[in-house]
Every structure is written in C-alpha cells, then in structure tokens.
Amino acid sequence: MSKIKPEDLDSIGEKIKRTMLLREGSCRVKIIVHMGTCGIAAGARNVMKALTEEIEKADAKDVQLTISSCAGLCSNEPMVTIEQKDQPAVKYVDLNDEKAREIFSRHVMGGKIMSEYALAAGSERTL
Amino acid sequence: MPHITNVMICTCTNCISNSALDIRDSLESEIKRRELEDDVLVVPTGASGLCVNGPILIVQPEGIFYQHLKTKDIPNLVEEHFLKGRPVKSLMYVPPGQDSPIPELRSIPFFKDQRLIALRNRGLIDPDSIDEYIARDGYKALAKVVTSMKPEAVIKEISDSGLRGRGGAGFPTGRKWESRRKDPRTPKYVVCNADEGDPGAFMDRSIIEADPHSVIEGMAIGAYAVGASSGYVYLRMEYPLAVKRMQLSIEKAREYGLLGEDILGLGFDFDLQIFKGAGAFVCGETTALVASIEGKIPEPRQRPPRTTLWEKPVVINNVETWANVPVIVNWGAKWFSQIGTETSKGTKVFSLAGNINNAGLVEVPMGITLREIVYNIGGGIPKGKQFKAVQTGGPSGGFIPASLLDLRVDYEQLDAAGSMMGSGGMVVMDENTCMVEMARYFVDFTNDESCGKCTSCREGSLALLQILQRICRGEGREGDVELLEELAEAIKDASQCGLGQSLSNPVLSSLKHFREEYEEHVKNKRCPAGVCKALITFDIDKEKCTGCRLCAKKCPQDAITGEAKEPHVIDQEKCIKCGVCVDVCKFEAVSIT
Ligand SMILES: Cc1cc2nc3c(=O)[nH]c(=O)nc-3n(C[C@H](O)[C@H](O)[C@H](O)COP(=O)(O)O)c2cc1C
Numbered sequence: 001m002s003k004i005k006p007e008d009l010d011s012i013g014e015k016i017k018r019t020m021l022l023r024e025g026s027c028r029v030k031i032i033v034h035m036g037t038c039g040i041a042a043g044a045r046n047v048m049k050a051l052t053e054e055i056e057k058a059d060a061k062d063v064q065l066t067i068s069s070c071a072g073l074c075s076n077e078p079m080v081t082i083e084q085k086d087q088p089a090v091k092y093v094d095l096n097d098e099k100a101r102e103i104f105s106r107h108v109m110g111g112k113i114m115s116e117y118a119l120a121a122g123s124e125r126t127l
Numbered sequence: 128m129p130h131i132t133n134v135m136i137c138t139c140t141n142c143i144s145n146s147a148l149d150i151r152d153s154l155e156s157e158i159k160r161r162e163l164e165d166d167v168l169v170v171p172t173g174a175s176g177l178c179v180n181g182p183i184l185i186v187q188p189e190g191i192f193y194q195h196l197k198t199k200d201i202p203n204l205v206e207e208h209f210l211k212g213r214p215v216k217s218l219m220y221v222p223p224g225q226d227s228p229i230p231e232l233r234s235i236p237f238f239k240d241q242r243l244i245a246l247r248n249r250g251l252i253d254p255d256s257i258d259e260y261i262a263r264d265g266y267k268a269l270a271k272v273v274t275s276m277k278p279e280a281v282i283k284e285i286s287d288s289g290l291r292g293r294g295g296a297g298f299p300t301g302r303k304w305e306s307r308r309k310d311p312r313t314p315k316y317v318v319c320n321a322d323e324g325d326p327g328a329f330m331d332r333s334i335i336e337a338d339p340h341s342v343i344e345g346m347a348i349g350a351y352a353v354g355a356s357s358g359y360v361y362l363r364m365e366y367p368l369a370v371k372r373m374q375l376s377i378e379k380a381r382e383y384g385l386l387g388e389d390i391l392g393l394g395f396d397f398d399l400q401i402f403k404g405a406g407a408f409v410c411g412e413t414t415a416l417v418a419s420i421e422g423k424i425p426e427p428r429q430r431p432p433r434t435t436l437w438e439k440p441v442v443i444n445n446v447e448t449w450a451n452v453p454v455i456v457n458w459g460a461k462w463f464s465q466i467g468t469e470t471s472k473g474t475k476v477f478s479l480a481g482n483i484n485n486a487g488l489v490e491v492p493m494g495i496t497l498r499e500i501v502y503n504i505g506g507g508i509p510k511g512k513q514f515k516a517v518q519t520g521g522p523s524g525g526f527i528p529a530s531l532l533d534l535r536v537d538y539e540q541l542d543a544a545g546s547m548m549g550s551g552g553m554v555v556m557d558e559n560t561c562m563v564e565m566a567r568y569f570v571d572f573t574n575d576e577s578c579g580k581c582t583s584c585r586e587g588s589l590a591l592l593q594i595l596q597r598i599c600r601g602e603g604r605e606g607d608v609e610l611l612e613e614l615a616e617a618i619k620d621a622s623q624c625g626l627g628q629s630l631s632n633p634v635l636s637s638l639k640h641f642r643e644e645y646e647e648h649v650k651n652k653r654c655p656a657g658v659c660k661a662l663i664t665f666d667i668d669k670e671k672c673t674g675c676r677l678c679a680k681k682c683p684q685d686a687i688t689g690e691a692k693e694p695h696v697i698d699q700e701k702c703i704k705c706g707v708c709v710d711v712c713k714f715e716a717v718s719i720t
Binding site: 067118 | 366
C-alpha cells in the first residue's frame with residue numbers, strides 16, 4: 001500500500017463498506033467472533049477454531065470469518081455475530097465450540113436462526 | 128417540541144409498489160384520530176435493505192421493525208404500539224424459519240440506554256484492519272483538520288465541546304491543549320495514558336483492543352493542534368493483546384502515510400510509539416509517567432511547574448479522551464455538548480463489575496442515574512440479593528450507598544457524594560459485602576502501590592491498613608474509628624500526588640455512609656455482612672438439615688460430622704470458615720452468625 005491522500009479515504013471506505021455490508025461480492029454470510037481479552041478468556045479461540053473447521057469441511061466459499069472486539073457484555077462471552085445480506089445482524093451468546101458448530105450448520109448453512117442461543121438482532125446505538 | 132417517536136416508512140420503488148403510500152396515509156390518519164400528532168412523526172425514507180419484506184416500518188428510537196404490512200393492520204398497530212406502548216409481535220420482523228421473533232438488540236435493557244461514541248466501532252470492525260476503520264469515517268477528522276482547520280480552531284472546537292479528561296480528574300481538554308500550544312519550547316509531545324491501574328477497571332484496555340485507530344487518530348489531531356511531532360502510548364505490559372493491536376495499527380497507519388512524515392501529503396509530521404509500562408499504579412500519575420518514559424524512577428514530582436517530558440511541553444490525555452476527539456471534530460462541538468449534563472458533556476465508558484448480572488463494558492451519556500446503570504443496564508444483583516453500594520473511582524474513589532442510587536453520574540455529583548468519576552471502574556456490591564473489609568482491600572492496594580516518596584502516604588497508608596486489619600480481626604479498640612478519620616485527613620493534606628491525596632477516600636466514604644458497620648466490628652465484635660472470618664461462626668440448623676452429607680463430603684477440613692439422614696454438626700475447632708458448606712447446601716441449612 002502506498003501512502004494515501006485525503007481523497008483516498010473515501011474510495012478505501014467505499015470498497016470496504018461493500019464487503020462489510022455484504023451488498024456485493026461473493027460473500028453471503030459474515031461471521032464475527034468477538035475476540036477481546038474477555039472473549040478469549042471465556043473460550044473464543046475454541047469457537048474460532050470450530051468455525052474455521054466447519055467452514056473448511058463444508059467448503060463454504062461464500063462465508064467470511066472475521067474477528068472483532070468485545071461486544072460489551074463480557075459476562076456472556078464467547079459471543080458471535082452473524083451478518084447476512086438484507087437482514088439485521090444476530091448476536092449469539094455464551095457459546096462453546098459445540099454450540100458454534102450447531103449455529104454454523106443450522107443458521108449459516110441452513111438459514112434458520114437459533115433462538116435458543118441468540119441474544120438479539122440488530123445493532124447498538126452509535127453516535 | 129420534538130416528537131417522541133419517529134416512524135420511518137420505506138418509500139422505495141419496491142415498497143411503493145407494495146402499497147407503502149396507502150400505509151403511510153392510513154398511519155397518518157390513525158395518528159391524527161388518536162391525537163398523537165405531537166408524539167409520533169411519520170418519516171418517509173429510502174430503501175431500508177429489507178424491502179423484499181415490504182412495506183416496512185422502523186419505529187425509532189426503539190428500532191422495532193415491522194414488515195409485510197397491510198392497511199388493515201394499521202389501526203391496531205397505532206393503538207397498541209403508539210398509544211399503549213406495546214409493540215405488536217405478530218407484525219414484527221421474523222427471522223427466516225423462525226416461529227417467534229428474537230428481540231431487537233436495542234430493546235434489550237443492557238444495550239438500550241447505552242450510547243457509543245468512544246466505543247463507536249466496538250464489535251463492528253476488525254481492529255486489525257485499518258480499512259474497516261476508514262470505512263467507518265476513520266481518519267476523516269484528521270484529514271479535515273490538516274486540510275482545512277487552523278490549530279487554534281481545532282482547540283476551540285475541543286474547548287467548546289466541553290470535553291473533559293476521562294482519566295480521573297476531569298480537566299478540560301481544550302484548556303490543557305491551549306496552554307501547551309502557547310508554550311514556546313519545542314519539540315512538543317503528546318502522550319496517551321493507557322496505564323489503567325485501578326482494580327476492576329478495563330475500559331481503556333477494551334477501547335484499544337476494539338479500536339486502536341480511534342486513539343491514534345485522536346492523538347494525531349491533538350499533535351496537530353498543539354504543534355507536537357511525536358508521541359507515546361504509555362501502555363501497560365499486562366495488556367498483551369492491546370499492545371499487539373496498538374503496535375500493528377501504528378505500523379499500518381505509517382504504511383498508509385497517516386503517521387510519519389508528510390501525513391496525507393499535507394506536510395504535517397507526526398509519529399507515535401508505544402512505551403510499555405511495567406504495571407506500577409503510580410505510573411498513571413502524569414509526573415510519574417513522564418519520569419518513567421525519561422528512564423527515571425517513577426516518583427511523582429511537585430507541581431507546578433507544569434509537567435514536562437525532557438523539559439519540553441507535553442499533553443497527556445487518557446485513552447478514552449483521545450478516542451472522543453475524532454468524533455468531536457467530525458460532528459462538531461455543538462452536537463457533542465448537547466449530550467450530558469451542564470458541567471459534564473458527552474458519554475462515559477464504565478467497566479461494570481462485581482455483584483452484577485450483566486458484567487461488562489458500558490458507554491452511557493453523562494447524567495444517567497446510578498440506578499439506571501445498576502438495574503436497567505446491569506440487570507440488578509445476582510440471586511435477588513440486596514444492593515449495598517457501588518464503588519466508583521477505584522482506590523481513589525469511594526462507596527455510594529443505596530440511598531444515593533438516583534444520583535446523576537457526572538464529575539461534580541460523584542465528588543459531592545464522597546466518591547469520584549475516576550477512570551470509570553464501577554464495582555457493585557451486594558448485602559454480603561463488608562465495607563470495613565472493602566476499605567481494607569483498597570488501602571492494602573494503595574499501601575502496596577505507594578511509591579514511598581512521601582512519608583504521609585508510605586507510612587500513613589500502612590498505619591491505616593494496620594488499624595483496618597485489626598478491626599477485621601475483631602481486635603478493634605475503642606477510639607479506632609476516630610483515629611482512622613484523623614489519620615485519613617492528615618494523609619490527604621500531607622501527600623504530594625493524587626495517590627496519597629485520595630487513598631483515604633475509600634476509608635472516609637465508607638465511614639461516612641456505613642459508620643455503624645465499623646462500630647459493630649469494634650464494639651460488639653460482629654461483622655454484620657458475615658465476611659470477617661474472626662468474627663463469624665458457621666452453624667447447621669438442625670431443623671433444615673436433611674443429612675444429605677454433601678457438606679461433610681466437600682468440607683476441606685473434615686470438620687463436619689453426622690450420620691446420613693441425621694442433622695450434621697460443625698466442629699468449630701477445625702472449621703476454617705471457608706464457606707464451602709454454605710455454597711453447597713441445597714437446603715439453606717448453614718447459617719453464618
Ligand atoms: C495514582 C494515580 C494513578 C492514575 N492512573 C491513571 C491511569 O491509569 N490512566 C489515566 O488516564 N489517568 C490516570 N491518572 C490521572 C492522570 O494523572 C491524568 O490526570 C490523566 O491521565 C490526564 O488525562 P485526561 O485529562 O485525559 O484524563 C492517575 C492519577 C493518579 C494520581
């Protein structure tokens with residue numbers, strides 16, 4: 001990456017927004033594992049590992065696995081957010097590797113939200 | 128008067144072809160019929176993204192999502208939701224393949240009252256991706272100030288916003304920058320204080336782990352405003368993930384030309400490095416912090432003269448303070464200053480811990496009450512126990528009792544209650560917490576962390592600790608409470624830095640609000656909360672005990688005996704008062720007296 005100019009901020013932003021919002025591109029679902037210190041301490045690495053394995057096993061090329069930070073509710077980590085095209089994001093709480101695998105097969109691949117493990121849908125109020 | 132509720136109706140081509148305009152008309156006439164025009168405003172919007180489920184309504188501020196609407200649904204919807212405040216479940220968004228809708232995130236109490244400014248990107252972006260930060264308006268504020276604002280104008284914006292330091296003392300940030308700008312000496316420095324030493328506090332760690340670029344951008348803006356060309360992030364070594372993410376982000380920003388020479392090609396030079404702190408609490412104090420960076424013994428110095436780094440001007444701000452800066456530049460001082468109270472603007476991040484159902488990190492507007500934080504956001508006290516106190520401000524702060532739960536959180540109100548905002552640690556305590564023991568805990572901490580320079584702090588904290596220890600051991604003497612008070616005041620008066628000046632606060636505030644608990648320990652040798660081991664005994668209630676033998680099996684001392692199905696007894700000689708029997712008993716047969 002070469003050094004950027006002020007006007008480059010918008011184009012970088014646009015490019016990334018497209019993949020972040022899943023409007024375009026090959027990605028159908030984005031899985032975010034919340035990996036703050038709290039999440040990691042509660043077992044987020046196992047969740048991450050399980051999801052990586054499942055994606056490989058299913059050869060799911062349209063699923064993007066990424067990380068983010070603590071989602072705020074540290075007492076209910078590990079947490080995972082699942083974003084799908086044209087749908088509010090779903091947050092899952094108190095996960096372990098088994099639950100993560102279940103969510104992968106039923107929600108990510110099967111399109112069925114698992115209300116047993118889900119906390120809520122949507123996003124927080126920012127600014 | 129602004130409307131309480133906004134109803135956003137999607138009027139994209141798709142929804143219009145699904146009769147969105149009829150729905151709009153029907154909504155408006157129903158709202159009028161119910162005389163709700165002053166409360167509810169109907170706002171036509173562009174495509175909401177879910178238009179395959181159209182026509183769609185989004186009700187703000189709750190963020191409730193209605194879909195597949197028909198005109199015949201509207202009268203009922205208006206009556207139930209807008210008049211009676213009961214959202215209509217049957218019309219709400221139902222995730223695919225689902226029988227009942229899962230709640231909207233913003234309707235969940237934990238998230239509902241939060242407002243994210245410093246934590247605007249938490250959970251949304253990959254902290255290691257500078258591109259994702261940029262996509263959420265990252266570095267736009269830096270570009271804005273360097274291309275179009277004079278340093279004085281930046282400082283004025285920050286001053287007008289009312290931003291005050293989030294690291295504890297609440298000093299006005301703009302005023303601090305102004306004084307460093309005027310200092311003729313060069314080079315100048317900016318420093319981010321990420322030493323975060325308060326027990327129970329994890330705000331600054333979380334901000335850096337979640338969004339390191341927000342801090343970097345804030346610091347670059349500050350550097351531009353005061354005329355600094357280099358800076359340090361003073362980050363404690365015990366935060367390895369934060370260190371790693373910050374390091375990576377600094378490198379990325381350099382690669383993009385957002386740090387280093389000729390930033391954004393606009394001729395502004397600023398670079399940043401991490402200085403790893405070794406975890407001494409006192410290093411968070413500004414003069415000790417600079418001494419630490421200079422490679423000297425981190426002992427606080429007398430102020431004035433103003434704190435310098437290598438005898439040059441330095442701006443030291445807290446992590447959260449820096450993270451607020453880009454938002455203020457982007458959104459303006461006026462916007463920011465509308466949030467909060469008269470004297471305290473914006474939001475504050477708190478780490479909510481202790482005896483609370485939803486432990487975690489919360490960002491709330493200043494002026495919210497403690498009750499709202501503890502009960503709405505925190506979800507109250509586990510196991511239905513009574514709230515006893517909330518501790519804010521860490522070892523420099525104090526305890527706030529139940530009678531002050533309606534206190535509005537701002538710098539002045541917390542000070543007036545004998546506590547302080549501090550950096551944002553908030554530890555909730557239930558009825559089984561002994562306040563004498565808590566005061567002892569904090570004094571133990573500060574005694575350990577005192578740098579030892581001032582006798583009043585070094586020896587005074589030890590003397591306080593010894594008195595508190597003997598009260599907890601049941602050896603409190605007549606006059607100890609008065610002695611604590613006198614000593615606490617003397618330490619306050621005679622110490623040089625904030626550590627010594629405030630270490631008495633946990634003692635003084637617990638005395639102020641829970642004096643009778645001290646008296647019980649000293650006079651009657653009782654610990655009302657059932658915590659201080661020397662003052663309590665464990666007994667098994669013969670009526671309640673079923674003889675299940677569980678406690679006898681779990682007791683690490685084999686102090687519990689009894690036949691199966693017969694009441695058990697505790698051998699007081701052997702009992703070490705660990706409390707395991709209380710925890711395992713399913714019949715509440717073990718009592719503490
Ligand atoms: C003993 C002691 C420890 C402190 N620890 C911290 C700390 O960990 N982080 C912090 O930002 N400020 C800490 N402070 C406050 C700083 O001295 C200083 O006020 C603050 O960093 C200024 O930044 P602000 O104006 O943005 O709050 C501490 C103060 C004292 C007396």
